[in-house]
Amino acid sequence: MMSLPLKFVSHRIEEYALQVTYDPEEDRGHVIYNLSLLQEEDLESAMRIVRDVARAGLMVSDRVRLLVAGEKIGGFMIPAGQAGVCTICSLTLDGLLLRKGIPTRSIGGGILEIEDWEPRRFIHLIQYEHTTIDPLQVLASQDLTSILEVMQMGNGTILANVREVHMEAEHAASQILDLLVELGFMGVLEMGAPNIPLLGMPVSPHYLGIAMVGGTNPMAAMNEGGIKTTTLAMKGVIPVEELPHLEEC
Amino acid sequence: MIHGESERKILEILRILKESKEPMGAKRLSELMADRGYVLTDRAVQYYLSYLDRRGFTRKIGNVGRVLTPRGVAEMERALVEERVGFIISELERLAYRSTFDPSSATGDVAYNLTIASETEGEAVAAAFEEAIKAGYGFFSGYRQLDRDPRVPRGYTGFITVCSITMDGVLQRRGVPVRVAYGGRISVQDGEAGTFLDLIDYRGTTIDPLQLFISAGLTSVGSAISEGKGIALANVRKIPVQAEEETRGTIGLMQECGFSFPVAMGVELFNLPSDPYRLSVVAFSGMNCVARAVERGLTVRTEIGAGTIPFSKIAGSNESR
Numbered sequence: 069m070m071s072l073p074l075k076f077v078s079h080r081i082e083e084y085a086l087q088v089t090y091d092p093e094e095d096r097g098h099v100i101y102n103l104s105l106l107q108e109e110d111l112e113s114a115m116r117i118v119r120d121v122a123r124a125g126l127m128v129s130d131r132v133r134l135l136v137a138g139e140k141i142g143g144f145m146i147p148a149g150q151a152g153v154c155t156i157c158s159l160t161l162d163g164l165l166l167r168k169g170i171p172t173r174s175i176g177g178g179i180l181e182i183e184d185w186e187p188r189r190f191i192h193l194i195q196y197e198h199t200t201i202d203p204l205q206v207l208a209s210q211d212l213t214s215i216l217e218v219m220q221m222g223n224g225t226i227l228a229n230v231r232e233v234h235m236e237a238e239h240a241a242s243q244i245l246d247l248l249v250e251l252g253f254m255g256v257l258e259m260g261a262p263n264i265p266l267l268g269m270p271v272s273p274h275y276l277g278i279a280m281v282g283g284t285n286p287m288a289a290m291n292e293g294g295i296k297t298t299t300l301a302m303k304g305v306i307p308v309e310e311l312p313h314l315e316e317c
Numbered sequence: 318m319i320h321g322e323s324e325r326k327i328l329e330i331l332r333i334l335k336e337s338k339e340p341m342g343a344k345r346l347s348e349l350m351a352d353r354g355y356v357l358t359d360r361a362v363q364y365y366l367s368y369l370d371r372r373g374f375t376r377k378i379g380n381v382g383r384v385l386t387p388r389g390v391a392e393m394e395r396a397l398v399e400e401r402v403g404f405i406i407s408e409l410e411r412l413a414y415r416s417t418f419d420p421s422s423a424t425g426d427v428a429y430n431l432t433i434a435s436e437t438e439g440e441a442v443a444a445a446f447e448e449a450i451k452a453g454y455g456f457f458s459g460y461r462q463l464d465r466d467p468r469v470p471r472g473y474t475g476f477i478t479v480c481s482i483t484m485d486g487v488l489q490r491r492g493v494p495v496r497v498a499y500g501g502r503i504s505v506q507d508g509e510a511g512t513f514l515d516l517i518d519y520r521g522t523t524i525d526p527l528q529l530f531i532s533a534g535l536t537s538v539g540s541a542i543s544e545g546k547g548i549a550l551a552n553v554r555k556i557p558v559q560a561e562e563e564t565r566g567t568i569g570l571m572q573e574c575g576f577s578f579p580v581a582m583g584v585e586l587f588n589l590p591s592d593p594y595r596l597s598v599v600a601f602s603g604m605n606c607v608a609r610a611v612e613r614g615l616t617v618r619t620e621i622g623a624g625t626i627p628f629s630k631i632a633g634s635n636e637s638r
Contacts, residue, residue, distance in 0.1 A: 071512055071587075071588045072588060073588050073589065073590045073591060074513055074515070074516055074588050074589070074590070076516075076590075176521070178398065178523070181395065189395075189398065190398040191394070191395040191396075191398055191523075192398065192523045192524055193398050193399075193402055193522070193523050194517065194521060194522045194523070194524070194529075195402065195518075195521035195522070197521065198517060198518035198520060198521020198522065199515075199516070199517045199518070199521060199522070200513075200515045200516045200517070201515040201517065201535075205533075206529045206530070206533045206535070207524075207529075209532060209533045209534065210524070210529065210532050210533065211532070212524075265399075268397065268398050268399065269398065269399060270399050298534075
């Protein structure tokens with residue numbers, strides 16, 4: 069019995085990146101999303117957590133959508149009795165940098181330690197070229213995060229990922245990142261200097277690292293708060309307008 | 318703040334202290350550091366130790382030496398992420414060297430995983446383990462329960478299953494170069510292994526892949542057992558194609574001793590990434606026992622590759638054959 073070999077995440081990231089059409093200058097186009105399911109009755113408390121996570125700046129962007137049973141997103145219908153939370157996936161950043169002529173090498177996703185409100189170092193990492201499952205999907209349910217504590221006290225652990233770009237692109241990349249922050253993309257944690265490890269992660273020669281919070285932090289925070297969520301493995305792209313800004317929810 | 322090479326040395330000191338059952342003096346520590354390639358002067362060792370004391374990672378026990386504090390353990394598990402990618406496998410490889418099992422005489426030591434559960438759930442965990450092993454989802458046909466072990470706290474009970482790294486020990490002793498490649502989830506259809514659903518390369522993670530799958534609720538060993546349709550955990554190893562005959566012979570001997578692998582072996586196997594020059598050897602993991610226990614809602618904690626034990630001690634007890 070033979071079927072096509074499994075695809076590793078590094079490969080899938082490139083495929084997603086090619087589908088991202090989001091243009092920060094026009095604030096339009098397609099972005100990559102994460103979708104998680106939860107029980108219908110948990111929706112209200114889930115919404116409260118999403119707001120708190122956003123306030124703490126631990127989301128990729130303030131765009132988020134809560135879906136009730138029967139609603140559709142990216143061709144997927146929320147099953148009866150359940151609800152959905154849809155957020156922008158942090159890999160969107162790789163896609164839009166690529167569209168601006170800056171290919172990224174996505175290193176991996178992991179657990180980032182926060183000390184006194186500042187990112188300190190990665191303490192766990194799964195490298196994208198070595199996994200077929202999204203690291204931030206599996207890590208959201210491992211009891212390894214303490215997002216609720218980070219939000220209250222500024223100490224704890226969150227989900228984050230890291231990619232590297234060539235130092236030739238330093239200026240262009242930082243301009244795009246600045247623009248993104250203005251558009252509600254709050255999730256950029258840190259941009260490193262060429263050849264210098266970023267948050268404990270070494271970079272390739274002549275490359276610099278860019279760390280971003282994971283799109284699944286709200287889901288991990290819900291798990292911490294006792295709301296059981298299931299992050300769906302499938303991802304895809306949707307028009308950014310389908311994800312309203314939090315204040316519009 | 319200490320950086321770079323010093324940080325590596327500190328991490329190694331923490332690891333050495335973690336492995337030691339007794340407080341360790343600076344002299345012994347410096348010897349063990351030298352064994353691991355870090356030659357330090359006495360002054361340097363003292364410097365690092367006082368730094369570790371100040372940070373609360375170590376504690377002095379009178380004049381006897383130092384022990385690791387819970388904070389020190391946490392630091393060891395957090396420091397130098399890049400260095401810890403791939404550390405899981407280096408640790409397991411140590412056990413491959415220490416498992417001296419000889420399948421032709423069924424003697425020697427095998428490597429094991431240690432699972433700890435509360436006494437109240439002990440019976441249910443034993444039932445879950447038996448269920449998985451009986452249905453053929455284990456790596457070995459038995460397990461052993463142990464209570465009197467310093468690693469098992471009062472009110473808890475321990476379970477030992479054979480760790481599949483034992484196979485690597487046996488093969489490398491026979492001159493077969495074997496490499497543990499992936500931990501994965503494999504779908505089971507009509508009681509047969511179907512295709513892999515996910516793979517994580519041991520060399521690209523700081524957390525054991527199989528433990529990740531279990532805690533993320535991504536297994537269904539129970540329905541694989543009861544309905545012949547579900548998701549089980551398997552490991553993939555790679556060996557050179559030229560070693561096929563030797564490997565098959567060795568596996569045959571191990572099967573006679575009660576080992577239950579491989580699920581399959583071949584160059585192009587299931588939906589694994591293919592390499593024309595290497596054979597993939599797929600084996601169910603003893604962690605399917607743990608997965609089954611977790612699926613039943615039981616609370617367990619497992620240390621993969623917790624040590625080695627004489628084969629006779631595990632072959633004789635709780636057999637499900």
